[in-house]
Amino acid sequence: MRYRFVFFCLWIAIVSMSFSLPQVRFVGDLSYVPFEILEEDGEAKGYFVDFWRLAGKKAGFTLTYEMENWKDALERFEKGDFDVVGGIFFSEERGEKYLFTKPYYEIPTSVFYHHHIASIISLRDLQKYRIGVVEQDYSQEYVERNIDKADVVLFPTTEALVSAAVAGEISVFLCDEPVALYWLNLFAKTKDFKISPPFYKNFVYAAVKPDQKELLDLLNRGIDLITEAEQSAIKDAWFGYPEGDPIPWGVISSISLIGLGALISVFFWNFFLRRRIEGATRTIQAQNEQLARQNEVLIENDEQIKGVNQQLLATTTDLENSLLQVENLNGTMLELIDLSKLLSEAAQGKDQTFFEKLLNTTLTVIPNADYGSVSLFDGEDWRFVYAVGHDLENLKKLKLKKHQFTLEGKISVVEDIIADNRPKMNETEIERLAQFTKPIVHSITIGLFIGESLVGGISIDISADSDKRFTERDTEVAQALSNLASGFLAMQRYTIAQGKFQKDLLMGMIKILEIYDPYTKGHSENVASLSARFAEALGIAADLIQRIYWAGLVHDIGKILVSMELLGKTGQLTPPEYQIIQKHPVWGAEVLQSSEELSDIVLYVRHHHERWDGSGYPDRLQGESIPFVSRIISLADSYDAMTSDRPYRKKKTVESALEDIKYNSGRQFDPSLAKAFCAMIEADLTEQSVG
Structure with a gap:
């Protein structure tokens, strides 16, 4: 009997505690599907709803969740009918009226436009259109702030906005991607609209009134207690896929x-x-x-x-x-050569050197800027890698997060970057950031992207004691620099991951030629290396040396169209056979000529068998009319051929080969180049004998 009484008392206490949990009144946007949905029976569902119900269980509060038109939802929230706006973007105007939780989701926002309209990729492209937005949504504030005299058409819900676009009442609208795509798919009109790259990505927060600090702490505790696995499960339930491994x-x-x-x-x-x-x-x-x-x-x-x-x-x-x-084969080879050349160019620099040069160049071409910094994102961490004017060593010690970096779209213009960071940082972080940076009055932040992924950023700043401000031209230059830097990063990462494999593909094609003509094994690489070394000795620019190397590597590619029997013949060639051999520079040029990027290499390959006295082939060019690079390759090609075994003769000594080149100076070879080439080889011999 006594145990029954104790158990009854415990049960009463537990029930009393459950009824004493605080109840929080949430409000959301009734057409923000699939994040917030109002069912026909009046029940609220959606990603945000499930997220906050789980947060309530974790943090110890119950909730009600009602749906209104977005404008009405905000008005009733401000009147006190509700305690929390369940899903909302941050803006400066809202930051003055509400307190915001930690972010718990990120949503891209893009322009949707009818397929008959030309491409829309920037704010400037929007100026001539009527732009549909949801009333009091962040997109309305974004358009009105960034486009002078914007022709904005307001709609009470996203459903009404998309319905108007489908009906042809508007041709262009700005909307959060997942929501717009849901309604377009529901109306079976997805194919009728194009989608721009995201104009900005915003974190989703919950908002409370300024006097609700305790409620804010309670909501943040709920966010912190939800695990990544639980959040992924909610996302999977509403979007049909888990987040998974970011590396495919x-x-x-x-x-x-x-x-x-x-x-x-x-x-x-x-x-x-x-x-x-x-x-x-x-x-x-x-x-x-x-x-x-x-x-x-x-x-x-x-x-x-x-x-x-x-x-x-x-x-x-x-x-x-x-x-x-053989055109298909030629096209494949050209693609390999193009790709390998681009990879080689992108891999020549190092990240740190590039960022230093990029920031210094940015400060030069945007003279209004006084200071600047470059940051990279490592996972969710934000770290500084270079700065001008600011305290770089201490900035590197800051432990900041990726979502705290100020950026809307690809570039953002910010009046007071410290004030802009306050909603996203605690007081200690704000104080340390202000301590390690010079006083700033105006900033441009530039995103660095690989594909759609934000991997870093550049900030350029105007000193607080200056009366200058950034101009529209400055933002255009910043946009161009963003594209340049993003392209470098993408190619650099791709080079690291795939560069060796792609280079091996090209070298594999050269090896096919060597299998086809065993006596030329290693010849193409020897000619390429020797030509590049000779060009370097002549003081030629680095970018042209790179082109000379590739021309030397593929100079004999046309021989793949000559029969193996003819290439391996040990006796003297007949006149018809010699005519076929003479066609290999032409065939090699034809393999390469469909690439505009390799147009100069085409000429180098075609004319590498021309002679200084005009008796060469295929076009009998003479003297200075022979391309300079072809004259370099001709020397390297002849020297390597003479010092290598061939079917019809044994190799010559280096000394004998040099005598041959000197004898044919002014006949076969450019006299000045022949003299310089022999001097380089003789210097090598002297160095070897001393060593």
Whole structure:
């Protein structure tokens, strides 16, 4: 009996405690689907609703959640009908009226526009349109603040906004992406609209009135107690997918397998075409011999000569058709060369050096700026990597978070960056940030992106004792610099992850040529390296040296269209055979010519067998009319060929090769370049003998 009494008392106490939990009245936007939904029976559902119900269980409060038109929701909240706005973006105006919780979600906002309208990617593109927004939404404040005399059309709900766009009442509207896409999909009109890149991304907060500090602490405690797994489960329930691993390893593996398969396909396709071309070459040789015999017998017979000419035309057509069949191979090789060249250029610099140069250049081209800093984001952490004017060493010690960085869209213009940071930082962080930066009156923050991911930022600032302000031109220059820096970062990361693999692909194509002609093994790389070293000795600019290297690497690529028997012939070539060999620079140029980026390399490859006295091939250019780079490659090519074994002769000594070059100076080679080249090789010999 006594135990029953004790149990009854405990039960009464527990029930009393449950009824004593504070009840919090939430309000939301009734058309902000799928974040806030009002069912037909009046029940509130959605991502925000489930999030706050879980937060209430964790922190010890119950809640009611009602839905209104957004304007009415804010008005009733301010009148005191509700305690909390469940999901709201921060703005300076709202920051003066409400207290905000910690952020608990991030939403991108984009422009949606009819498919007949040209591309919209900036605020300037919006100036000539009527722009639909939800009344009192952050998007209304954003448009009115950033576009002078903006023609804004207000709608009470997102559903009404999208309905008007579908009906053709407006052609352009600014809206949060997930919500707009939900309504467009519901109306089956997604294909009728284009979507701009996000104009800005905003964190979602809850808001309370200024006198509700204890309630704010209670809500923040609920946010802190929700685990990432629980938040992902809520997101999965409403959006149909978990957040998962940000690195798509499966996709990367698939791409790698596809790339390997493509390389194997190219190899076998090349082998097949090579056999076809070998057959065509043998046919031409046989027919040339037959024609020679016929010409001796039928020299005075015009009709028979015409028949022979027709046979020549037919065989030429066969060869042209064979060449057309290798266009796919040529295109693949060009893509590899283009990609490898770009990777090489992007990988030449280091991040720290680049950021120093970028910030110093920014301060030069935007003369209104007095100070600046560069930051990178490591996961959710925000760290400074370079600064001008500010205390960089102490800034590096700050432990700030990514969401605290001030940025709307790709660039933001901020009047007082310290004041702007107050809602996102605690007092200690604000004091330390102000202590380690010079006093500032005006700032531009520039985002650094890889794809859609924000990976860093640049801030340029005007001193507080200056009367200058940033201009529209300054923001345009800042936008261009953002694109430059973002492009560098993307290429740098891609270079680190994939650069070696792509370079190996290109080198694999060169190895195919070496398998095809074993006596040229290592020749292409030798010519490329020797040409680049000679160019460096001549004091040529680094970017041109890079082009010379690639031209040397692919200078003999046209030989892949010459038969193996002809390339490996040990005896003297017949005149028809020599004519075929003379075509390899032309064929090599044709492989490369479809790339505008490689137009200069095309000329270098085509003319690397021209001679100074005009007796070379294929175009019999003479003297200074031969491209300068072709003259460099000609020396490197001849020297490496002479000092390597060939089917028809043994290699020469270095001394003998130099004597040959000197003898042909002014005949085969540019005299001044031949003299400089021999001096470089002789200096190498002297250094080796001393060593």
